[in-house]
Amino acid sequence: MIPRPHPEPGRLVDAEFQVLDRQVLDRNGEPVVTVDDVEITDIPRGVELDPDADAPVIENLLSGSAVLGTRLFGGRPPESRWQRIRWSHVTEIGTAVELNTTADRLDASWTERWVRNHLIGRIPGGRHAPD
Amino acid sequence: MLLTELLRMRVVEVDGTEVGRVVDARFRIDAQGGARLVGLIVSPHTRAPFLGYERAALDEPLVLDRFLRWLHRGSFLVDWPDVRRLDDDGLHLREGYERRPSTLP
């Protein structure tokens, strides 16, 4: 079944209720991250907004300790440390957020790959299925 | 801009009265798969959505369900064009803004 290219047009999505804190699965159903925050188009502050201008869009799903940390304990995460997954990767919003790419190709999975290559992968038997 | 910066922002009418806090942002998927903001869901009571109760498809008459729905009564959707200005102290609505139901179809 070829995964749908993106969620069904016309469908409504409540970002906090259906995207934030949701599990993200890659194309093979392997968990990648949980959505720690959602990046939307910047809205200018203190300025009269033009009602006819284009409304903001969801640009990226964000994850990582910097984003989650500041969300839990306050403060604002430095933008340089936001781990981004482009919204264009999202194919479905269900009980989990599904992507059209594999986990290893996302920079959001660098900690998983680091632990795999430096620790777990090195222990004998780490690389093949449980028998 | 972060969604969580938008969430919990105070929502204020033209004459300055506070009508609640932003608890969610509703987007619509367009033909290319983009998610475009259509409006904000404002709840006059708790500062944060509690267990997603006001829009969850809960129908079992669980006592807890009724209590939590009561806790969230009165949340409504504001169309994005009805938002006039975003300040550090809150979000200002336009004159004569519309209050739509917040439940997800």
Next chain:
Amino acid sequence: MPSRRALPILAGPALAGLLCLAGCATGDPVDSSLKQAAAAQSSIVLAVDLLGEGKATLPATRTTVDDALRELASAEQSLGESPTGRRIDQIAALDDIRDATDAALAARRELDDPGTVSRHAAADLDDTASELRKAATS
């Protein structure tokens, strides 16, 4: 909705729980120590009887005696430390516990070599156990 206050809310009860670990045992220290010691000594008596009847294994019996010796030591220590109004009872209780500990140690040595408990050592265990039980219930 629990916001940033959520974490301290959980720390409160956990702290209270840990506070009580610092030994806020209620009730009279003499009685509780005697009860603790009587329970330990009785379990040695039972274990040694079962060994004698060929029902118990030697390693298990040794383990039971080692566990009971630890309880006897803790009973003696907590009694020794706590100042109680009943000075005379405290000394008498300490003597009973020490007698029981000596009987238990003797039995324990016999369990190592020759691996059975002599009639004499078993009798000491019974006497010290009933002594403790009597003191605990008086």
Next chain:
Amino acid sequence: MKRLFAVALGILTAIGGFVDIGDLVTNAVVGSRFGLGLAWVTVLGVVGICLYANMSGRVAAVSGRATFEIIRERLGARAGMANLAASFLINLMTMTAEIGGVALVFQLVTGIDPLLWVPLAAFGVWIVVWRAKFSALENATGLLGLSLIVFAVAVFLLQPDWGHLGMQLIPRIPESESGSTYWYYAIALFGAAMTPYEVFFFSSGGIEEGWTVKDLGQTRANVLVGFPLGGILSIAIAACATLVLLPQAIDVTSLSQVVLPVVQAGGTIAFGFVVVGIAAATFGAALETTLSSGYTLAQYFGWSWGKFRRPARAARFHLIMLIGLVIAVLVLLTGVDPIAVTEFSVVFSAIALPLTYIPILIVANDRQYMGRHVNGKLVNALGLVFLVVIVAASVAAIPLMIITGAGQ
């Protein structure tokens, strides 16, 4: 025929898997001090865990989402984190108690100091978690755990005065105990029967084994037949202590005392069965709590997890379990008494129960997750009754712990 075998296997592993060091110790302690006056709490706890496991198993099978994913989704990141911190620490405490339990059983068999067995037991747990297939480890420990039935056999062999024993079932407080210790141990027994890790493991296991809606019948049989029989074993443990230890005022403080009634009833043969049973039950529970430490963190942070994947494809999941095991070993090597750790772990389990029970009860009613498999009227009514019981036990636990000095 294969279907029947699967059903039987599921039930048998549920029985063997139900009892762990917490049930063993708490039931023996309660039996030696209160007789069967608290047996009603075990019955209540069994009904509770049947309900709770049924709901979380159904949520896993229908929605494919495990417990802690749901907890974070529905409570949000901050309350989810508080929940995670409490659940992880208590699971670590239970894990330490289970590994300590395995070491104590080896001491019973060999007489050698348990501190030597602790690293070995932890290594054994790690090897199985690292290499064995999920169902293999479940079935082996579950089936071997069945030899705990010797406790029930021992009750018969001790030829009790059945009338008197029956009378003991009436809840009452012995003179040697106070009201507060009675209720403290009621909470401990309730926490022992409804340990949260069983639910993390049960629901995550459902995903490990790829349960679908078709498997709901099987999971219901496992729970509704396996757990009650596991509960009967718990009461048998208490009955043995009532018949042998209570009359001699031997308040249980060590594992060696827990087995004395079985040895008295059936000698070395019965002893053989009971040590195999305890070793399997505690080793199985050590596996389940180790996996649960991985499940809880991975599901909160969204990492790849699961034994059905190669360790390399769930690296952080395996790293957490390794770290958890190392912490457990270090704690045990300080010489802390595993029995004391066990007694605290069951009470803290009761304290933390609402944190995971409430989100599951709510999601089991959410049509977006469950479709038409939402809770029925009866399940919801029971669910609400237990919500009250669970919150009451959780609130009363700490004050009672302080008043009774943790059950003195």
